[in-house]
Amino acid sequence: MTPTRGYHHGDLRRALLDTAVEAISESGPAALSLRDLARRAGVSHAAPAHHFGDKAGLLTALAVQGFDLLAETLGQAGDDLLAAGVAYVDFAVRHRAHFEVMFRPELYRAQDPQVRAASDRAGNVLRDRVAGLPARDGGAGEPGRDALAAWSIVHGFATLWLAGALPPRVGDDPREAARYVISRLVE
Amino acid sequence: MTPTRGYHHGDLRRALLDTAVEAISESGPAALSLRDLARRAGVSHAAPAHHFGDKAGLLTALAVQGFDLLAETLGQAGDDLLAAGVAYVDFAVRHRAHFEVMFRPELYRAQDPQVRAASDRAGNVLRDRVAGLPARDGGAGEPGRDALAAWSIVHGFATLWLAGALPPRVGDDPREAARYVISRLVE
DNA sequence: CGAGCAATCTTGCCAGTGACAAGTTTCGAC
DNA sequence: GTCGAAACTTGTCACTGGCAAGATTGCTCG
Known part of the structure; x- marks a missing residue:
């Protein structure tokens, strides 16, 4: 499905959004954790910040x-x-x-x-x-x-x-x- | 208004609930911090747990x-x-x-x-x-x-x-x- | 083809938070 | 007055968001 191998993820922005939808469906937006998203996507904890700036940026998208x-x-x-x-x-x-x-x-x-x-x-x-x-x-x-x-x-x-x-x-x-x-x- | 002096607060449970209402009105329930409530009430950071167990307990009340x-x-x-x-x-x-x-x-x-x-x-x-x-x-x-x-x-x-x-x-x-x-x- | 640049991602750090454990102070019943 | 229980404190741990600085890779342009 998604390759995810190599230093560059390839489609991290989309992957993070999809994973966020999944996580929010499970436990609500308040319990959303950027670090958890990063773990699920197999990247480091600071990777999401590069695409969305901060948590509010991700939710804005x-x-x-x-x-x-x-x-x-x-x-x-x-x-x-x-x-x-x-x-x-x-x-x-x-x-x-x-x-x-x-x-x-x-x-x-x-x-x-x-x-x-x-x-x-x-x-x-x-x-x-x-x-x-x-x-x-x-x-x-x-x-x-x-x-x-x-x-x-x-x-x-x-x-x-x-x-x-x-x-x-x-x-x-x-x-x-x-x-x-x-x-x-x-x- | 509220004495708040002495080791015992006197009416901490009510004070915490009132302060929580204030805090939530300002920034929503997601941003509520038990430690912030404790600071506003002038007690230690673990005092709220004694009355409500945890955050969900306070919100239940x-x-x-x-x-x-x-x-x-x-x-x-x-x-x-x-x-x-x-x-x-x-x-x-x-x-x-x-x-x-x-x-x-x-x-x-x-x-x-x-x-x-x-x-x-x-x-x-x-x-x-x-x-x-x-x-x-x-x-x-x-x-x-x-x-x-x-x-x-x-x-x-x-x-x-x-x-x-x-x-x-x-x-x-x-x-x-x-x-x-x-x-x-x-x- | 390859050099350099920008985008992407990483590691490391800091302050703040919730929860728990163990200790201290005070109240109140007897 | 004593003693048990309730109220509160201090200390600690794992986790989070955000920032800074560095490493890696793809891309562009010569």
Whole structure:
């Protein structure tokens, strides 16, 4: 798979990001250790610093990757808001490590231009989907409020799901559960 | 205020919890240092361990305190779901440190009996308020789905607010903004 | 082809942290 | 007043992030 032999690793930056995703999925972003990443990748403890500067730099790169992945996922989800909402929750569960970093700005440099750009891309896709929401009660909906309400409900459900705070009767299929809950808003 | 003189602090447990809330409000739970707490309280670096065992023990106590405070806050908020939802968001903003710990179970012992009891108390109050939700479209609402949708939307809005992820046009008054968003669900 | 330069990675170090062990001081019950 | 238990201290260890300085390698340009 990855050669990893020789003085130069070859693709250390990517390897570190992949390993970080793995480690965060196991124990959360707080427990992430650069030295552990280095050990897993078979390099010295100072190697990560060369590519990312510091821990926040690595998590910044992970956040950019996450927002791009989210934009792509939402873009492929279909036109209507329900499908986009289900895709949002599904993204959070399938890419838990990315999701947990993305919305914890104290862990990385959220004002980094690359982060802002990627975050804007994802936000635009979400807003497009909200525009397809039918107006309620036959009247004109307020796009601002609809967007905030939609984002809040999917983000809240995803967060509670990841935290294990939801009661067992919700089941173990996040997509199905998300569809059930979101339909309360868009029905 | 606090005497703190003599070999015995007098009320170290409470002092540590209060200082922890302060520290977490400043820099988040990940940056919390037991040794820093001890310094702020004017005791030795190993004193906290006597009261809480380890870091997770301190955060467990903080979570219990948080869930109790949430139950109390929701109980005082009034009968209808909108008022409870606004109170939920207001709690998250005013007691940010507690809220951030409560829904990050990897930081503490979430299966601790005291935590489960306090968490159940808060959940029961929330469920009571959902029962007061008028059925939609004149038909019968589904209490399970209504409760999940309500919890999701308030939790999601609160989380996004705390993360600083919401656009500036939402304003700077969390209660007003929360009422605006939640009304989309309960109108 | 090969010389030098920049990127990559290493070793070594320092301060700070959480956890544990063992000792010291004080409180309170009897 | 004594004595046991609770509260707190000192000391230590392994680990972490970050920095500095050095070693190795790939790449570019003549």
